[in-house]
Amino acid sequence: MNFFNKTFEDMKKEFVTAQEERNAMKKENAELRLKCDESENMIRELHQRLVQCEQYSRRSNIEIRGLVETDGENVTDLVMKISNAVGEAVRCDEIEACHRVPTREAGKSTVVVQFKSRQKRDALLEMARKKCIRNSQVGIKSEEQIYLNDHLCPTLKRLLTLALARKREFKWRFVWTRNGKILHGKWNQPISSASNPENDLWKIV
Template identity: 35%
Template sequence: MNQSITFCSSTADDFKSALAELKTLTAEVKRTREDCAILRQENKDLTERLDKAESKILELEQYSRLNNVEIKGLPLTVKDRAAEMALRIAQTIKIPLDLADIDIAHSVKTKNSNDANLIIRFTTRTKRNHFLEAAKKANLSTSDIDFTGPKQRIYVNEHLTPHNKRLLGAAIGKKREMSWKYVWTKNGSILARKTETSDVIRINCQADLSRMT
């Protein structure tokens, strides 16, 4: 009988010990879960802060280009005469312009090795806007500015950042896919409109393309 009592007592002690260990493990699991929840929230907060910082950098990068236009479609032979080309285009579209109105003019590399890609930075945004608006309305070609050789369309556009160029391309693709009527840029922003009477939406990121339905 003493052996039985001893066994029961030992079993009870083992049970108490196991129960205490289980409570300890349960508490540790709870703390671990709480720590994981805190870490997930911190990670979420850091991701949001990083996204906001990246958006701000992209916004500032585009803002720095608001006095610029990008000219494409001219032959590669003019790549070192960017300012001269801007003046010739201005004369053709009847926009008063002289060298004092141009802050910087240079060429940049392009995938098409046969065409020049010119960046013109104006001293004022007003002058840039007048030049850009008139050039777009004119639908220029190389023959309009007295170039010999095959006639080629000249494109004068806002100078977008690489990020916004990719986003604009994606928006144009979405426009075709969803049969929207308009996608355009204004002051570095990408805008879209389904019909003449529908609301204009601003495309700031890839996620905004889902609004084009």
Template identity: 30%
Template sequence: MASKQCGACPNPIKGQEYLHCLNCNGFYDLICASVSASKFKIMTKDSRKAWVCDGCRNKRPKGDNTNTPLRTNQASSPSSLSSGGTASTNSESQPSSMNITVRKTIKPMDMNDPASKAPNQVDKLPSDFRNDLLQFIKDELPTILRDALSSELRGLNTQMVELCDKVNDIKEANEMLRSSVKKCETAITSLRTENTKLTNLCKELETRVTALERDGQQQQQWARLQNLEIVGVPESEGESTVNIVQKIAKNIGVTVKTEDIDFAHRIQPFRSSGGKPRSIVVRFRQRHVKDALYASARKSRDLTTVSLGMGGDSKRVYVNEHLTLNNKKLLQICKTKAKECNVRFVWTKNCRIYTRKNEKSPPVLVLSESDLRKLIS
């Protein structure tokens, strides 16, 4: 399809943004049509169809010419014309034959002509009346102007007073607001100071609570310092836990008399034969007896239910220090962490937990979970 040519410039029209003249059927781009792109977008289809270019618009009459006189056919007929010069002379000398009305030329008014001057009406007034009128104007005009000006100024003064009152009210409100803001700032400063004190007090109390909890744990563990916990011994009806402790001591080569034992009992509720047996807690009257039994049990690896003369499958029997619940959890965490960090030794002595990375490294005391980071270093 051939591109359209703009009717006002030599450039071809590209795209769909152009206008089509209703009269001459010409195509015009928006620049030659003097139409902006935004105006073109809001034009309706009817307005675009009715659009007329500037050339066709200039050919239209600028106004109503229905009253313009037209020459009759007589003026242009050959009978009324003789030669070129004669026809021109006749048309100028006989305008009535062409139905054209020629008005008379109006001469400009001579301003120096006395007849053209308008009569002065004030001069026709009597001299006494004219003097009285002028005197009245001189006397009363200042008063009239003064009263009118005073009235206007009075209104402005009233408005000014009202405006001043409003400004004063705004000032008072502003002062009250400033005072409230200062009070709030003072209260906030006081609250911040109090908050800082309370924060420091809370930190101090947390430190004290932590210390008290640690002291309580140490006291509980100290009370169990002469205890041992035996795990893995099967339960039986009518058993004597004291005799079981003595059998274990004899099996690992330690002599324990009945009078050396303060008490020995199971510490968990009785369970069925299918569950794990309850542990035995034994308290010795003297600490050195407990230490000797525990040291021998650590060296012994063949302490089983069969070696103790108990029936059933052979199961390991463990002799441990009687730790508190928190220390048991901490010991379990240490063992798990030791496997992750390749720490070879984890043990307890005097109810305290120790770790050692290898045979050459020094032992590390673990009192809390925060000490576990020493395993990594």
């Protein structure tokens, strides 16, 4: 009988010890999970701030797509011709910088224009959105359309690509950008630019 009592007590002690170890591991896991969540939130917040800073640095810029590249071109002169075509004339001294940016597609480089005044940039964009401009209107032998848009940072460009894919998939009427924000025609509100844009897009479907 003493043998069975001792065996039972030993098993009981082992069970209590195992239970205590299990509880300690659960507590440790909970603490680690909390730290992991806090770290993820901090990373997400830092990424959001980085996106905001990158986009803020582009607040006076526009991006021009569809402008056919020609030999010996003067890009600044072409920008002024585009501005005349849309009805919001831009002078050379109102432009801080103007240059082409290569893309993955040969012959499809974009033009980035930085204005000295954000007000001038906004006025030009507003007029350009109301008109269809073609290369022939600036002296280039092409009827390809020219597009003037916000100059988005890489994260927001990626988000815009995803938003356009959702537009086709879910029959949204519009997706557009304004002042560095991507808006959609379902609710006419901005799409988040958080560090996980795919999740943000699924939330608004």
